[in-house]
Amino acid sequence: MHFLTTCLLLGTVSTTAIAQDQPNTILVIDGSGSMWGQIDGAAKITIAQEVVGDLLADFPADQGLGLTVYGHRERGNCTDIETIVAPASGTVDDVIAAVNEITPLGKTPMTDAVIAAAEALRYTEEEATVILVSDGVETCNPDPCTAARLLEEAGIGFTAHVVGFDVSDPEALAQMQCLAEETGGQFLTASNADELDLAMTAMVMEPAPEPALVSMTFTAVIGENKALIDTPILWDINDGSGLIVEDAQANPLTYDLPEGAYTATAYSIAGEETGEAQFVAITGGATAVEVLFEQKQPTARVIAPTSAPAGGTIQVGWAGPALEGDYVGIGKPDATGSAQWDNFFYVADGNPNDLLMPTEPGDYLIRYFIGGDRAIIAETPISLTPVIATIDAPAEAIAGNDITVSWTGPAYDGDYIGIGAVDATGSAQWDNFFYLDEGSPQTLTVPTQVGQYTISYFVGQDRSVLATVPLTATEASATLNIPAEAIAGSTISVDWTGPAYDGDYIGIGAVDATGSAQWDNFFYVQDGTPNDLLVPTQPGEYLVQYFLGQDRAILVSDTLTATPVKVDITAPDTAVAGSTITVGFDGPGYDGDYIGIGMVNATGSAQWEGFSYTDEGTPVDILVPVTPGDYLIQYFAGQDRSVLQTLPITVTAIEARLIAPDSAAAGSDLIVGWDGPDYEGDYIGIGLADAENSARWDSFAYTRDGNPLSINLPDAAGDYIIRYFVGQDRTVIASRPLTIDE
Incomplete structure (x- = not known):
């Protein structure tokens, strides 16, 4: 492609004046043979010579200018590039004269010509500008874009401007545009003498500076808290000479404005009202403009x-x-x-x-x-x-007793009458109470403590008091008639007198017990007098006490000594694991008492792996555990499972033997002989060698069914084990391998 480098010179030079600090410029002129082509009867080289002469007539003498020409000396030579005028000030006449001497002749090495011009300008050391005018496609360098990119990267402010003169080839136009854009230069085209003049003049004229733009944000808000208005807002922006923004709908609105003074007007469509703000757009200044609408106060x-x-x-x-x-x-x-x-x-x-x-x-x-x-x-x-309420109640009552209270008042929802100590505050003002929606009169329970009380009418809304009357709670009395001592765990008869309020009860507990431990055992007084009371199983000093059901206050108490209970157990010293032994006993035989056997260190329910209740009479049968070891036979009180007597016993291992072939056919019947304890539920099972739990007996037979036993084998071949299981807990006491064949 052919470039007449008419220059960035033209982009920096004004026909009237050029700044003194502009970079040196080289004009690169296309001298290839295609420049002999004609436009309107004139050769393109002639048109270019005339345009360059006119443009450089006013070029400042102190501005550095040079000239590079290509394709003007030899045909077919891509190296035919010559910098005829080195860049320097005062060279305008030399450049014009040299341009007028160009005789187009050879190829179009325009890319290498731009590179040669850049090197002449020492582009890696100083700012440099090349103006290229060409009329055709590059014929020597295959990649103008890459060359231009390398010049831009290596140079210090290097720029190439390009004018395409009478160029229609798309490839040529693309190469020229790439050469300009990669170096930050201009690319213009011209198809005749006038357009070439205009294009080069446009490059030469110094462009007017673009006004500085400031990005402003406009927001319409309402009320003291400046809430964003979420209904549609229309914006007008006026710069004093007229509207530059009209009916822009957004909130907030962002708009770029030149520096200056403006007025922003916001119109609320929903509120049908307008607000405005005067502002200044200036670089580095505030960028937020807010239009405040007054919050209209609704009426009611x-x-x-x-x-x-x-x-x-x-x-x-x-x-x-x-x-x-x-x-x-x-x-x-x-x-x-x-x-x-x-x-x-x-x-x-x-x-x-x-x-x-x-x-x-x-x-x-x-x-x-x-x-x-x-x-x-x-x-x-x-x-x-004010509202009025009245209360009618006795002035005196026995502590814990029920009294009848009549009342008048508004009976609002939640109103209630309560009784509490005279000096009580908060919720302590009503130890007991009733709601008024249940009518008048009603029953009110007096607290159990002797003293001065107030009966009050409370408004349910805020517990304010509408009326009060006083009440004195006098002492309640009770009596107990019990034996001075009793055998631990036995049952005694208790005669009593007392108020027998709802929920009152008589209980027995250790002398120093507190809380609910004060009644290990108890009975409700509503069950009558006399009544039975169970004595705790541990010997010691106890208190039998009358408790008020209302708050567990104690009206009367008496002491009782619980004496030790005598128990004697008779049992063998040893027993075979899994066997049943006979245990004789002499003991109290309380309801629920039982004799159990468990490991020496066992706790909780593990203390009786096998047991029998004493109400079955003496002696009793006890099933011995299957695991050998040291055990205890113990007499347990049914009341609290406390141990009243203990005997040690050693449990010895049991043995068994199995007689069977080493292998058998799958699904056949296997004859198994055995020697073992034959306890109730004992069985012989066959299962896979690695089976667990119930999978250990795919098939089985109970020992009670005879000796030998016939057991049907599984259908699947493999390695199996024949096992003797104790019926009590499925413990295995004998085993032997069996191979089942297909």
């Missing part, structure tokens, strides 16, 4: 009676915006914060709606509150009048 009305009984419920009507969370509440006129609504209802719950009045008489305001910021937009006054 509240309709309610002018007076009502304190603590009562009235109906309240309202009219208002009914925004989410809006509510109507009642509070004192001078209240602040959340105290402005002692009680409230959400307007979403209906209109009219019920509103609970505070319990304290006086002047109040019923207000309509906006849910979002609790702003008050309507209110109406109301006066709360």
Whole structure:
């Protein structure tokens, strides 16, 4: 492709003036044979010579300028490149003269010509500009783009501007454009003398500086908290001479503006109102512009009676915006914060709606509150009048007794009458209570402690007191008649007297016991007198006590000594594992007593692996565990499983023997002889060698069925084991291998 390098010179030079600090420039002219082509009857080289002469007429004498020409001396020579005028100031006349002497002749090594010009400009040391004018495709260097990229990377501010003169070949145009773009230069085309003049002039003229743009963000907000308006906003922006932005819809809106003073106008479509802000766009300054809309306060009305009984419920009507969370509440006129609504209802719950009045008489305001910021937009006054209650109850009663209480009062939902100590506070004001919705009169239980009490009418809403009467609780009495001593674990008869309140009970516990340990055993007094009481199994000192069911207060207590119980066990010193032994005993035979056998170190239920209840009489049969070792035979009290007597016993191992062939056919019947204890449930099973749990006996036969036994073999071949299982716990006491063949 042919380039007449008409130059970045043209991009930096003005026909009137060029800055003194501009880089040196070389004009690269296409002198290849194609420049003899004609446009409108004139050779392209002639047109180029005239245009260059005109353009350089006003070129400043102190600006560095040079000239490189290619293809002007030899045909077919890609090295025909010559820098005719070295870049220097005051060379304009030399360049014009040299351009006028060009006689097109050879090939188009335009890329290498640009490289030669760059090297003449010492592009790796100084800023350098090349202006190339060409009329055809590159015919020597296969890759102008790569060459241009390397020049850009190695150079210090290297730029190549390109004018394509009378070029229609797409490949040539692409090469020229790439050469310019890779070095940050301009690429223009011209098809005749006038266009060439315009293109080169456009390069020569110094471009006006682009105005600085500032990215501004415009936001429309509302109210004191400056919440973003989420309904549509239209924006106009005026620079003083007229609108530069009109009806742009967004919130926020981002727009790039030249530096200057402006006015932004925001129009809220939903609110049908306008807001504006004056601002300045300047580089490095504030970039956020905010237009504030005033929060319009909605209106409302509240309709309610002018007076009502304190603590009562009235109906309240309202009219208002009914925004989410809006509510109507009642509070004192001078209240602040959340105290402005002692009680409230959400307007979403209906209109009219019920509103609970505070319990304290006086002047109040019923207000309509906006849910979002609790702003008050309507209110109406109301006066709360006192309500009266009365209580009729005895002045004195036995502690823990039930009394009858009559009352009058408003009987609001949740109202109750309670009794508590005179100086009690909080929930201690009602040790016992009843709700008024159950009518009048009602029964109230007096606390169990002797002393001075107050019976009060409580409003359920806030536990305020409407009426009180005093009550004196006098001492309650009880008696116990029990033996001074009894055998541990035995049952004694208890005679008693007492108030027999609901839930009262008599219990026995260790002398120093506390809490629920005070009654190891007990009976309810409602079961009558006398009644049976079970003595604990451990010998020692105990207290038998009358407990009030209300709070477990003790009315009376008496002492009892529990004497040791005598137990004697007769059993063998040794026994064969899994066998059954006979155990004789002499003991109390209490309900649930039993004799069990367990390992020496066993605890909990493991202490009786085998057992028999004593109510079956003496002697009893005990099944001995299958595992050999040291065991204990023990007499257990049924009451608490405490051990009353112990005997040691040694359990010896049991033996068994199996007689069978070493192999047999799958699915056949195998005859097995055996020698063993033949305990109840003992069986001989056949299973795979590595089987576990119940898989150890794919097939089996009980020893009670005879000796020898016939056992049907599994159908699958493999390595099996014949095992003797003790029926008690499936312990294996003999085994032998068996191969089952196909």
